[in-house]
Amino acid sequence: MNGTKIYINGELIGKCENPEDFVSKMREKRRSGEVSEEMNITYYDKTSEIYVFNDPGRARRPLIIVKDGVPLLKDNHIQEIIEKKLKWDDLIGKGIVEYLDAEEEENSYIAMGLNDLNEDHTHLEIDPSTMLGICAGIIPFSNHNSSPRNTMEAGMTKQALGLYVSNYMHRTDTRAHLLHQPQTPMVKTRITNVTDYDERPSGQNFVIAVMSFEGYNMEDALILNKSSLERGLARSSFFRSYEIFERKYPGGQEDKFEIPGKGVRGYKSEKAYRYLDEDGIVNPESYVESGDVLIGKTSPPRFLEEIDEFGSANEKRRETSVTVRNGEKGIVDAVLLIETVEGSKLTKIRVRDTRQPEFGDKFASRHGQKGVVGLILSQEDVPFTENGVVPDLIVNPHAIPSRMSVGQVLEMVAGKAGCIKGERVDGTPFNQNIEEEIKMSLTDNGFESTGCESLYNGMVGERIEAEIFVGVAYYQKLHHMTTDKMYARSRGPVQVLTKQPTEGRAREGGLRFGEMERDCLIAHGAALALKERLLDESDKYEAIICGECGMLSVHDKIRNKIYCPICGEVDSFPVEISYAFKLLLDELKSLCVFPKLILEDKA
Amino acid sequence: MEDINQKVINKVIKIAKKKEAKFPESYIYDIAEAYDRRELTDKELETLIFRIKKAYEHSKVESGEAIGTVAAQSVGEPGTQMTMNTFHYAGVVELNVTLGLPRLIEIVDARKTISTPTMVIYFDEDHRFDEEFVKKTASTIAKITINDVLDDFHVDYGQMNVEIVVSPEKVKEKHLEFDDIILDIEKSFKKHIINIDDEDYSITIAPKLDKRTKNGIQIRDVRLLADKLRNLQISGVKDVNRVIIRKDEEWVLHTEGSNLKAVLKMNGIDKVRTTTNNIHEIYTVLGIEATRNAIIKEALNTLDEQGLSVDIRHIMLVADMMTVDGAVKSIGRHGISGTKSSVLARAAFEETGKHLLHASIRGEVDELTGIIENIIIGQPIPIGTGSVSIMMKNK
Numbered sequence: 001m002n003g004t005k006i007y008i009n010g011e012l013i014g015k016c017e018n019p020e021d022f023v024s025k026m027r028e029k030r031r032s033g034e035v036s037e038e039m040n041i042t043y044y045d046k047t048s049e050i051y052v053f054n055d056p057g058r059a060r061r062p063l064i065i066v067k068d069g070v071p072l073l074k075d076n077h078i079q080e081i082i083e084k085k086l087k088w089d090d091l092i093g094k095g096i097v098e099y100l101d102a103e104e105e106e107n108s109y110i111a112m113g114l115n116d117l118n119e120d121h122t123h124l125e126i127d128p129s130t131m132l133g134i135c136a137g138i139i140p141f142s143n144h145n146s147s148p149r150n151t152m153e154a155g156m157t158k159q160a161l162g163l164y165v166s167n168y169m170h171r172t173d174t175r176a177h178l179l180h181q182p183q184t185p186m187v188k189t190r191i192t193n194v195t196d197y198d199e200r201p202s203g204q205n206f207v208i209a210v211m212s213f214e215g216y217n218m219e220d221a222l223i224l225n226k227s228s229l230e231r232g233l234a235r236s237s238f239f240r241s242y243e244i245f246e247r248k249y250p251g252g253q254e255d256k257f258e259i260p261g262k263g264v265r266g267y268k269s270e271k272a273y274r275y276l277d278e279d280g281i282v283n284p285e286s287y288v289e290s291g292d293v294l295i296g297k298t299s300p301p302r303f304l305e306e307i308d309e310f311g312s313a314n315e316k317r318r319e320t321s322v323t324v325r326n327g328e329k330g331i332v333d334a335v336l337l338i339e340t341v342e343g344s345k346l347t348k349i350r351v352r353d354t355r356q357p358e359f360g361d362k363f364a365s366r367h368g369q370k371g372v373v374g375l376i377l378s379q380e381d382v383p384f385t386e387n388g389v390v391p392d393l394i395v396n397p398h399a400i401p402s403r404m405s406v407g408q409v410l411e412m413v414a415g416k417a418g419c420i421k422g423e424r425v426d427g428t429p430f431n432q433n434i435e436e437e438i439k440m441s442l443t444d445n446g447f448e449s450t451g452c453e454s455l456y457n458g459m460v461g462e463r464i465e466a467e468i469f470v471g472v473a474y475y476q477k478l479h480h481m482t483t484d485k486m487y488a489r490s491r492g493p494v495q496v497l498t499k500q501p502t503e504g505r506a507r508e509g510g511l512r513f514g515e516m517e518r519d520c521l522i523a524h525g526a527a528l529a530l531k532e533r534l535l536d537e538s539d540k541y542e543a544i545i546c547g548e549c550g551m552l553s554v555h556d557k558i559r560n561k562i563y564c565p566i567c568g569e570v571d572s573f574p575v576e577i578s579y580a581f582k583l584l585l586d587e588l589k590s591l592c593v594f595p596k597l598i599l600e601d602k603a
Numbered sequence: 604m605e606d607i608n609q610k611v612i613n614k615v616i617k618i619a620k621k622k623e624a625k626f627p628e629s630y631i632y633d634i635a636e637a638y639d640r641r642e643l644t645d646k647e648l649e650t651l652i653f654r655i656k657k658a659y660e661h662s663k664v665e666s667g668e669a670i671g672t673v674a675a676q677s678v679g680e681p682g683t684q685m686t687m688n689t690f691h692y693a694g695v696v697e698l699n700v701t702l703g704l705p706r707l708i709e710i711v712d713a714r715k716t717i718s719t720p721t722m723v724i725y726f727d728e729d730h731r732f733d734e735e736f737v738k739k740t741a742s743t744i745a746k747i748t749i750n751d752v753l754d755d756f757h758v759d760y761g762q763m764n765v766e767i768v769v770s771p772e773k774v775k776e777k778h779l780e781f782d783d784i785i786l787d788i789e790k791s792f793k794k795h796i797i798n799i800d801d802e803d804y805s806i807t808i809a810p811k812l813d814k815r816t817k818n819g820i821q822i823r824d825v826r827l828l829a830d831k832l833r834n835l836q837i838s839g840v841k842d843v844n845r846v847i848i849r850k851d852e853e854w855v856l857h858t859e860g861s862n863l864k865a866v867l868k869m870n871g872i873d874k875v876r877t878t879t880n881n882i883h884e885i886y887t888v889l890g891i892e893a894t895r896n897a898i899i900k901e902a903l904n905t906l907d908e909q910g911l912s913v914d915i916r917h918i919m920l921v922a923d924m925m926t927v928d929g930a931v932k933s934i935g936r937h938g939i940s941g942t943k944s945s946v947l948a949r950a951a952f953e954e955t956g957k958h959l960l961h962a963s964i965r966g967e968v969d970e971l972t973g974i975i976e977n978i979i980i981g982q983p984i985p986i987g988t989g990s991v992s993i994m995m996k997n998k
Binding site: 524540578593595 | 668675978981
C-alpha cells in the first residue's frame, strides 16, 4: 500500500519507500564493512516486506560475490592467497566473499560454476560441495546417491567408531569407543581436508566383493573374513570409567575406601573383593567381570543403631562398593587417585574391553548402506580372485539397485584404482570427468574397467560363473554392538512396590509383554496362555480374603492363625490375584474407598 | 427371482430342512436358481445342499471367538498405514471431501458436525435424463446470496447508506424473480430504511436511528450492514452452499453442505438413492437402521478409497455396537467404552479417578464378567479357551 515494511529479527520497526534501493544500499554497506558482515537482508516483493536478520542461530554459508557476470575474486587474489598474503577474513573484509543465510538466498541467483555464469547471477559458488556440512561432506560421490541415503549416512557417520580424540589415554569419559588402527579413506573428499578428517579417521578400507553367499548376507547382512578380523580389522576398544569419592556426612562421619570386613552390612562374597589392593582399590591390568568390586567402600549407618545389651551403640557400617556394571567385563586400564575440591579422596577407574567384530555388530559404508554381521567366514572358505585377493567383506547385490547408492559403486571402483596406483583418489561430489581416469588406471593394470573379476569358490575351488564386482570401500564400525545389547532372563529381580519384574537390561529386567501383545493373545482366545504371562510369570499373589467383609485377612505366622482385622477369626479364603490388584485395593482404601471382594464357589 | 418356480424353492426348503441346514433366504433362492439353471438331479441337489451347509457352518464364527478384538485389530492395522500416506483430501472436481484417517476418526467418533458434509442427489426415473429439470433443481438447492446477482455495489459514507444494483440478467439466469429478492430484503432488514427503484433495479438501504444508534450512525454500522446485505441468502436450501452438476450414467448433483430433510421433500428426487455423508443427519431423518448402514458404507468407502480392504463384517460389528441401543454412540470415552457396565473396565480405559469415585459413591458391584476386569485381577479371561468350565452333575 504505502511503503515496504521492514522487520529486524522479526520485529516490525519501520517502513521504506524504495525497497530495492534500500536493500542494495544495505548490502553495499555490509560489503564495505560499514555494517556488520553478519547482517543479512531480504526483500520479498510479493508481500512487500524487508527482513533483516543479525541474531545468532542462523545457518549461513560463504559465496563469491558476482558483479555484472564477473566474479570479484580475481586471479591476483588467488595468487596472494597461495602466497599467504591474503586470508579468509581479508576476502570478507574486501567484500569479495560474503555469507548468506537461508533467507537472503531467496534474493540471490547463485551460479554453480564459472561456466554457468551469466549477467543475472549475483553470486558464485566457491565450490559446489561447500553446500555440504561436515557429515555429508565425508561422503564421496554424494551427487550420485539418492538423497535419503545421503541423509542416512550423515546421521550414521556420527555413530562410527574412530579416533575420537587424540588424548583419550588421559581422559575418563564415562563411556568411549576407540577403533584400533583407523585408516584414512582411500577415496577422500576435499571437505575432509578442511575438517582434518584424515587426522581423526573413523573407519577402515575394506576389500569388498558384491555377491550373495550361502544366504548369509540376506537383508543387508554382511559376511566378514575371519582372518581379516584376526589381523585386527574393525577391532575396537570400549572404555568405561567409574568414579567415586569418600563422601563426608554431617556429624563427622565419612565413607572409607577399604576392603569391607565380613561384619559389614551387605557384605558381598569374598570372591567379589579378590582384586582389591590393601587400600580397597583394584590394581591396574586385572581382569574384572560384572559383579567384581572395583572400589571397596563402606559408609556409616543410615540410622543410629539401637543400643545393644551392653549399653553401647554398635556401629555397623554399610557396604557401598562400586562394582563392574551388569553384563560388562574388561581389564582395569587406569586407576586415578585424586582429591575433590573439599579434599575427600576421589578415585576414577577406567575399564577397557577389546571388541572383535562378532555376529550382529553393525557396520556401514559411507553411502547409507548399513548392515549387521551375519557370518564370520574362515579365510579358506571366502571366494578369492585370480590374483589371490580374498575380500574382507561380502555384501549382497540386492542392497544397491533399489537404494540407488551409485556413489558406493563409484567409490569401490575408485578405491580399487587408487590401491593399484598407490595414491588416494579425490571423490569430491560434483567433480566431473573422474570416471574415465578411473577406468584408464584399471585397464592399464590389467583389470576390467567395470571393476568385475572372476572369483573362485573358496570351498571347492570352482570358478564362480558370474563376474563378481570387487572393489575397495571405506567402511565404518558403528557403536551398536551385540555385547551391549544381548540379553535374556528367566528369573530375576522384581520391583518392590508391584512385585512385577524390573525393567531394562541394566536391571536384569523382564521383557515387556505389552498391550498389543496382550491384545494378540485375546484375539487368539488363548486365555490360559495370557493368564500365565500376566500372572504366573509376573506378580502372582495369594491373597487371603475374609468371607464376611471381603477385605484382606491377615496371616499371623507366629500363632499360625488367620484373622480378619475387622471381623476377627471368621472364615477366610485364599484367592489367587495379581499383586497389582491387591495394590489397587490398598490404594483405594487409602482414599477412603472400601472395596470388597464377594466370594463365590468357582463355577 | 420371480422366474424361479415356487415349487423348486419349496423343494430346496424341504431338503434343507431334512439336512438340518438353516440358510438365509437369499441362499435358498440362489440354490434354487442354480438347480434350475444347471438342471441338477435331486441327488445332486441334495449333495449341493449338504456341501453348502458344511461350508456355511465352517465359515461361522465359533463361540468364544474374540470378534471385538479381531475387529479392532483389523481396522486398526490399516489405520496405521493411512497416517503415512497423507492424501486426506480428494473429491469430485472442485468439491473437497475429507478422506482417509480424519474421516475414519470422524465416523467412529460419531461427530455431530463433520468437517465436510456433502450430499449426492439422484433423480427419479422421470427426471434422470432431464437436463433442464436437473439444472433448475440445482439452482433451487444452491445457496445464492445478493452478492451473486449484483451489477454494482456501493457504500456511501457521506449519505451513510448502501446502494446495490441488481443485474436482471443474473437474476434470470438463476431462475429467480426480482420481486422475491425485494421481499427477502424487506423481511431481513425490517429495522432499516429501504428505498427501491424498480426502473433501474437499484436498492438503497440505510440504518435507522434508534436506541442502539442514538449517538449517530457510525461507519462501522454501515459496513456491517453492507456485509450482511451482501451475504443475504435469497435462494437455496439451508446449510447447502454449492451444488455441482455431474453426468455419469445419469444426472447427479453433488453438494457442499448437507440438508437431507429439505432435499427429500423436493419433487423429482430419488428418495431411495439420495444420501448424505452426515451420519447424524441420517439418524434424525431416516432412523437408526439407516444410520447403521450409513456407518458401514461410509467407513468401508473411506478404507476402500485408500486401497485398503477390510472385511465388511468387522465394520458391521463396529456399526452394530455404535447403534445397538437406538441412538448413535461414539467409540470412546463418551460412547461405548464410557458406558460399559464394569467399573474396572471403565477405569482402565480413561478417567480412572472419576469412575472409581462414582463407583464408590454408588456402591457399584463389578461382576467381573468382562475381559479387562479379569486381566486386572489375574483370572483367565472368559473368552476362547477361557469360556469353558466344568459343571458338576446334580445327582
